[in-house]
Amino acid sequence: MESYLQQSKHCAPIIATLSSKKKNHILLQMADALENQTSRIIDENSKDMDLGEKNGLETAMLDRLLLNEKRIKDMATSLREIASLKEPVGRVLEGWVNNDGLRIEKVAVPIGVVAVIYESRPNVTSDVGALCFKSGNVAILKGGKEAEYSNRIIASILQEVLAINNLPKAIISLLPDSSREGVANLIKMDRYVDLVVPRGGEALIRFISQNSSVPVVKHDKGLCHVYIHSEADRQKAIAIAINAKCQRPGVCNAMETLILDKSIAKEILLDLYDAFVDKGTQLKGDPEVQEIVDMELATEIDFDTEYAANILNIKMVNDVDEAIAHIRRFGSEHSEAIVTENYTIAEYFLDQVDAACVYVNASTRFTDGGVFGFGAEVGISTNKLHARGPMGINELTTYKYKIYGNGQIRA
């Protein structure tokens, strides 16, 4: 493991200082290579699919694992889009002249060696590899065991393009020991690894956060709320609530609990109920909700659960402060929304709710690097430090100060 990581570290200055032109040219070559080798990829992927079926993977999981011509084309398109993004390295973030006449520039630079740990979908291998490459970082990739053949062939194809360009393969590589022990080992190697980004299961992320000496940017839980304030526009409120829950219930920015102001509940709850039933949503309500419409009871445990499914809790509150208190208690600081026409309440909610993304009159589903305009995303950070919310190529950079003097010494 150590000699492998030494190689990764050794490559950091090579990729960090590669020109934008060269990087983009290579990304386009990688896109072509993936398309040209579609059959090789499908062959390897079918090994994963066979094993998956033999091991009884769920249909949804198998579907995420599957690569076909269309999906490989999409992977290539994604690489071309990443190539077209604005260069993240070298951006001057700030600049000034200090009292001593030193010209100080705060400049974006790559982080160094970035390890990303993820699950199932093999397209993440090329996506994240390309995002790290574009942002000048060495990528260490650790995909799911169920996608091992697929990840290996994708990484090999990217590495072949690196080799054609006389660049070391270690710039994008798979972690050689992909066991849990391998990961445990990796996250203690702060001498070589600058950042670890775990995506996926809560247990894995907890394990990494608790044990890593490498800085961690987590991409985990999304327990999001929509609060319908007494002065909400009813139509907007219903549309946003339905969208936040039902448009794609399995993702982290979907709503898990709808918070209803008591003073609007009576006039809106029946319409909401009908709309959700229409979408096949399983509803759970607190006792006050149950008084108006009959449904299952929402318990404390329910309020603390990220369903990742078409299930919704409904909670009744007296006012915005009670709504905020509920969000503070159960929210995961991911995405929170208020629906209101009241200016002061909207601003109050935006200030008081501590989350990566706080919305007024819009669905929580918009928390996404693509939607934000970042191009592609590594994921959505639930960290408070370094990067918060959607994490694109700019969030894969850090900064350094370049200081231009003319002989200054400190008095």
Next chain:
Amino acid sequence: MESYLQQSKHCAPIIATLSSKKKNHILLQMADALENQTSRIIDENSKDMDLGEKNGLETAMLDRLLLNEKRIKDMATSLREIASLKEPVGRVLEGWVNNDGLRIEKVAVPIGVVAVIYESRPNVTSDVGALCFKSGNVAILKGGKEAEYSNRIIASILQEVLAINNLPKAIISLLPDSSREGVANLIKMDRYVDLVVPRGGEALIRFISQNSSVPVVKHDKGLCHVYIHSEADRQKAIAIAINAKCQRPGVCNAMETLILDKSIAKEILLDLYDAFVDKGTQLKGDPEVQEIVDMELATEIDFDTEYAANILNIKMVNDVDEAIAHIRRFGSEHSEAIVTENYTIAEYFLDQVDAACVYVNASTRFTDGGVFGFGAEVGISTNKLHARGPMGINELTTYKYKIYGNGQIRA
């Protein structure tokens, strides 16, 4: 410990949303309170001094521990300066409208609960407490055992001012269990603590980095170099080298190794030697340096040592690449400098050297929050993530996205 930290966490939204006006008013009251209670502080400090003498603390350490009228006045002045700094919370860092017509604003917000671990000098207690307060964070302070009485009285005085303003004392508090076990406990409490900032001894910082589940921004080692390139201006080179080593040898931004280009060595080394001898610097050279001037041998271990004393290694190189390779191997990514009149070499060095601060024709001693214009500093981060280099009040903030919609749902 847990109930104490719960209280800290509970205070986070209170201080996070306090108005700038109110915060600055309180900081000025704190400054007055410190001055007004000078004798109370000196009384408590003398208990630390007595214990220190009894326990055989070194004179330098005792001097750092000492509080007198002048130093307490300086502490008050520092608080007034912090009050006068531009409000860090609420800065709009970026803003745009996305394709869906959502107005997205990236806004600076406090981090939450910040724990700072430091040693000896008791003025850090008021400085860091005030910096956290100004930036809207709850401060958990853990000073050195040798300054316990002093830190307690200072924290009490700040807390008395909080109480007068009907604010909970937990906004600025000392960690109740200041033992190593207490710290070990603290750094596992990621549910309550958002950031831990260790300053001081390498062993402590290593322990925290290796064991913390709370994000860590380290403030540790500074192993800095000055490289005198063949096209350096001789006068600038000598002045910068002397300043970087001798102006204050005990600090982290002082130079430990001077790297000399061979082609300039013969004409500059004797002058440098004389200048350093004049300053009482103990010199160690590699074999090539020893050929020109007789001095002690600089070993690999020397090149890897942060002396924090008036001792200097001198290393000879063939060119800029060899200099960069040496810096990559031994540097601590803190502050590195090149002295040259060559434009291309200067730019190359700035790009290739990966450090928080990279200088051309200026002393490494300028790496400092005050000098940079940040007002006051929490310290100098040797992390790559979140904050790098001098860390002021802006670096004690994170951000959130405020998103203003008018009913948008995701298609």
